[in-house]
Amino acid sequence: xxxxxxxxxxxxxxxxxxxxxxxxxxxxxxxxxxxxxxxxxxxxxxxxxxxxxxxxxxxxxxxxxxxxxxxxxxxxxxxxxxxxxxxxxxxxxxxxxxxxxxxxxxxxxxxxxxxxxxxxxxxxxxxxxxxxxxxxxxxxxxxxxxxxxxxxxxxxxxxxxxxxxxxxxxxxxxxxxxxxxxxxxxxxxxxxxxxxxxxxxxxxxxxxxxxxxxxxxxxxxxxxxxxxxxxxxxxxxxxxxxxxxxxxxxxxxxxxxxxx
Amino acid sequence: xxxxxxxxxxxxxxxxxxxxxxxxxxxxxxxxxxxxxxxxxxxxxxxxxxxxxxxxxxxxxxxxxxxxxxxxxxxxxxxxxxxxxxxxxxxxxxxxxxxxxxxxxxxxxxxxxxxxxxxxxxxxxxxxxxxxxxxxx
Amino acid sequence: xxxxxxxxxxxxxxxxxxxxxxxxxxxxxxxxxxxxxxxxxxxxxxxxxxxxxxxxxxxxxxxxxxxxxxxxxxxxxxxxxxxxxxxxxxxxxxxxxxxxxxxxxxxxxxxxxxxxxxxxxxxxxxxxxxxxxxxxxxxxxxxxxxxxxxxxxxxxxxxxxxxxxxxxxxxxxxxxxxxxxxxxxxxxxxxxxxxxxxxxxxxxxxxxxxxxxxxxxxxxxxxxxxxxxxxxxxxxxxxxxxxxxxxxxxxxxxxxxxxxxxxxxxxxxxxxxxxxxxxxxxxxxxxxxxxxxxxxxxxxxxxxxxxxxxxxxxxxxxxxxxxxxxxxxxxxxxxxxxxxxxxxxxxxxxxxxxxxxxxxxxxxxxxxxxxxxxxxxxxxxxxx
Numbered sequence: 001x002x003x004x005x006x007x008x009x010x011x012x013x014x015x016x017x018x019x020x021x022x023x024x025x026x027x028x029x030x031x032x033x034x035x036x037x038x039x040x041x042x043x044x045x046x047x048x049x050x051x052x053x054x055x056x057x058x059x060x061x062x063x064x065x066x067x068x069x070x071x072x073x074x075x076x077x078x079x080x081x082x083x084x085x086x087x088x089x090x091x092x093x094x095x096x097x098x099x100x101x102x103x104x105x106x107x108x109x110x111x112x113x114x115x116x117x118x119x120x121x122x123x124x125x126x127x128x129x130x131x132x133x134x135x136x137x138x139x140x141x142x143x144x145x146x147x148x149x150x151x152x153x154x155x156x157x158x159x160x161x162x163x164x165x166x167x168x169x170x171x172x173x174x175x176x177x178x179x180x181x182x183x184x185x186x187x188x189x190x191x192x193x194x195x196x197x198x199x200x201x202x203x204x205x206x207x208x209x210x211x212x213x214x215x216x217x218x219x220x221x222x223x224x225x226x227x228x229x230x231x232x233x234x235x236x237x238x239x240x241x242x243x244x245x246x247x248x249x250x251x252x253x254x255x256x257x258x259x260x
Numbered sequence: 261x262x263x264x265x266x267x268x269x270x271x272x273x274x275x276x277x278x279x280x281x282x283x284x285x286x287x288x289x290x291x292x293x294x295x296x297x298x299x300x301x302x303x304x305x306x307x308x309x310x311x312x313x314x315x316x317x318x319x320x321x322x323x324x325x326x327x328x329x330x331x332x333x334x335x336x337x338x339x340x341x342x343x344x345x346x347x348x349x350x351x352x353x354x355x356x357x358x359x360x361x362x363x364x365x366x367x368x369x370x371x372x373x374x375x376x377x378x379x380x381x382x383x384x385x386x387x388x389x390x391x392x393x394x395x396x397x
Numbered sequence: 398x399x400x401x402x403x404x405x406x407x408x409x410x411x412x413x414x415x416x417x418x419x420x421x422x423x424x425x426x427x428x429x430x431x432x433x434x435x436x437x438x439x440x441x442x443x444x445x446x447x448x449x450x451x452x453x454x455x456x457x458x459x460x461x462x463x464x465x466x467x468x469x470x471x472x473x474x475x476x477x478x479x480x481x482x483x484x485x486x487x488x489x490x491x492x493x494x495x496x497x498x499x500x501x502x503x504x505x506x507x508x509x510x511x512x513x514x515x516x517x518x519x520x521x522x523x524x525x526x527x528x529x530x531x532x533x534x535x536x537x538x539x540x541x542x543x544x545x546x547x548x549x550x551x552x553x554x555x556x557x558x559x560x561x562x563x564x565x566x567x568x569x570x571x572x573x574x575x576x577x578x579x580x581x582x583x584x585x586x587x588x589x590x591x592x593x594x595x596x597x598x599x600x601x602x603x604x605x606x607x608x609x610x611x612x613x614x615x616x617x618x619x620x621x622x623x624x625x626x627x628x629x630x631x632x633x634x635x636x637x638x639x640x641x642x643x644x645x646x647x648x649x650x651x652x653x654x655x656x657x658x659x660x661x662x663x664x665x666x667x668x669x670x671x672x673x674x675x676x677x678x679x680x681x682x683x684x685x686x687x688x689x690x691x692x693x694x695x696x697x698x699x700x701x702x703x704x705x706x707x708x709x710x711x712x713x714x715x716x717x718x719x720x721x722x723x724x725x726x727x728x729x730x731x732x733x734x735x736x737x738x739x740x741x742x743x744x745x746x747x748x749x750x751x752x753x754x755x756x757x758x759x760x761x762x763x764x765x766x767x768x769x770x771x772x773x774x775x776x777x778x779x780x781x
Contacts, residue, residue, distance in 0.1 A: 036339040036352070077391075084743070085441030094739055101740035102662065128584055134523040135512040141338055149335050150389060154512050155435075155505015158523050160445040164585030166738035170445060170505065173436035176388075183391060186356050191388040192434035193505030206340040250584040 041208030045226030047144035048123065048200050049255040051237050057221040058115045068118065071216030077189045079178035088169040090198040091120045091213055100246060112260060121146060121167040121198040122246060122254030129159035129168065144255060145200045153194040160195060164250050168197045227255065298367040303360055313344055327354060355390045363393045398546055401775035402768045408620070409771060416764040423757010426750040427502060435505060437750045443737040444745035446730055448755050453499035455726035457576045458598060460492035460533065462606020464569035465636050471562050477628040484617065484625060485610060486541035487769035493534040495762035502754050522578045529572045536565045549776045573598045586733045588666035597647045603640035605721035607633045608714040615711060617770060623777040634704040641698060641717055645691050666732040669742065677742045680731065683723050690720035
């Protein structure tokens with residue numbers, strides 16, 4: 001056979017392709033054992049959601065109660081930076097006029113206008129942050145959680161510009177020195193340069209626990225469940241109570257509902 | 261043959277060669293003894309068969325791929341349990357699983373990485389977020 | 398050809414040294430930022446993009462404006478632009494370089510930059526922006542270099558350059574359109590959520606870019622033996638005049654929609670910029686300066702004699718450039734974040750290190766520009 005340069009190169013190219021396909025063949029070859037699976041206790045859902053019963057919170061909660069916030073921030077090692085400018089927060093309170101801008105009116109009940117509202121990431125079905133992220137560091141999981149992959153985030157902060165709810169915090173400086181509560185050794189901290197926010201406690205759901213804030217609320221004001229499951233607690237509450245969501249007109253389809 | 265500007269080019273080339281081979285020179289005569297990796301943690305000592313997630317040789321060469329895989333499965337796909345070839349199940353977590361057995365991180369992971377010239381312990385990587393175990397020094 | 402960058406007058410080297418000093422200062426400030434995090438900037442949770450991204454946006458416009466000399470020359474065969482196209486193309490190269498640097502200095506984790514390519518995400522506009530900007534940089538280097546090289550050798554440029562030149566025309570439009578889409582598609586930012594954002598961007602680009610180009614052409618004419626030609630400058634100033642009128646008109650349109658509809662969320666950012674909101678008025682003087690400069694520039698430019706009078710034209714160009722810089726390179730991006738999603742006003746002002754880094758990037762851009770212009774003018778002097 002006479003081999004000229006051209007055919008030699010072609011052959012070489014084919015060989016290289018074959019080498020590239022090796023891992024695939026490899027992977028196909030040893031798929032007899034399930035390598036990864038769900039923890040048998042894991043809570044599974046199709047679209048996790050939360051109903052915040054503010055009415056109950058104001059009526060029953062002890063004044064100035066911050067149990068849910070504390071539980072969340074301790075569980076996730078959320079730092080207390082101590083300045084408004086660089087604040088990091090996953091769950092916090094806002095007055096009605098700030099949580100629901102444009103809906104306030106001077107004739108609303110004073111209770112609504114003066115009492116705090118719990119705000120957190122809405123885990124929107126049509127999340128703008130997911131749409132804009134250039135690396136899929138923030139993405140939608142099959143269970144409806146808008147998740148952060150801290151390992152991939154490049155810190156461009158496009159998601160912060162995209163989020164209509166101010167739910168995202170950037171680590172302007174190293175957060176480690178600002179964790180005032182006792183460190184939770186089982187959950188990682190973050191480092192400077194990445195964006196963070198509420199993760200609906202995916203790490204707890206994965207081992208069969210409900211979110212830390214829901215668990216911490218002794219008055220039962222926070223309800224958590226699967227919107228796609230007609231028998232879930234949240235669906236029953238939504239069917240029987242009038243609820244509102246933050247900025248629904250933007251078409252983001254938030255998964256956090258409020259009873260007032 | 262005549263090289264133009266040889267007075268500049270030749271010293272330049274020598275400096276260049278020196279620079280790119282610098283790591284070699286730098287390490288010369290410092291052939292450090294292989295580190296002693298310690299397995300004497302309470303959890304490992306209580307194990308009947310001292311066995312890692314994968315066979316030892318695979319762990320030594322492939323633990324970074326394994327960790328990468330775990331991280332993707334947990335964070336992106338939501339799976340948390342890993343079934344090893346021998347059917348044993350592991351919680352796919354760096355700071356809760358690897359470190360449960362290898363609780364002597366500085367003696368184990370760091371020792372080896374420093375030896376390999378990686379210095380993961382000091383370079384801001386996994387452990388700037390993942391919390392290293394408390395160790396009695 | 399590159400060797401011409403190394404043989405220059407005393408003045409050329411002094412200019413480069415001066416720029417290097419600023420680059421060094423900027424770099425030092427950047428090391429500080431790498432070490433401490435973006436906390437050293439004036440940005441925060443509420444105004445999460447500041448002058449870095451604002452400069453980036455403005456400079457994409459300057460880069461895109463090269464099309465205003467390329468298009469008339471290659472599509473309409475307007476010969477007077479022949480000498481000046483290379484200046485436009487090299488200005489684009491320098492501007493895109495600055496754009497990319499501004500993106501990098503804005504990142505929280507710059508070492509992970511390649512993730513954008515490792516995990517390509519077509520639904521993210523930032524991903525597309527990265528592609529079109531790099532493509533545009535590449536196109537302009539390729540075109541500018543080859544055309545200049547051919548000119549030096551006194552031969553026609555290679556035939557494959559022509560399609561690239563045609564491609565570069567829509568490509569220039571695309572870079573600024575995509576950059577506008579970065580902002581115009583965000584549901585939460587009312588000030589940016591406007592369909593004429595891309596049109597506004599292009600029109601302001603087509604006046605600020607030519608303004609800079611005219612100033613540069615005069616500089617080149619003064620310090621080298623290469624004369625870009627008075628006629629080209631006059632034609633360019635006409636383009637600039639129209640673009641400036643359209644820009645100001647577009648700003649007016651935004652005012653009408655906001656204030657006639659009286660929708661609070663549409664009015665707030667404009668009120669913040671021009672009057673101050675809830676007692677916060679940091680940007681107000683800057684925006685009135687913008688307005689004054691814009692009116693002044695328009696009055697000057699609408700007078701047909703201005704474009705024939707070098708001194709007056711230069712003043713008008715400076716006014717155009719700075720007014721557009723204030724509007725786009727300062728007000729537009731910052732005000733998009735004010736008020737924040739909670740309807741609160743949290744102000745932003747750049748910190749000293751932040752300004753130093755921004756100046757450093759500008760100096761880098763002008764360094765690249767100086768070197769490229771040096772090469773171009775040397776070649777032009779040789780063949781003249």
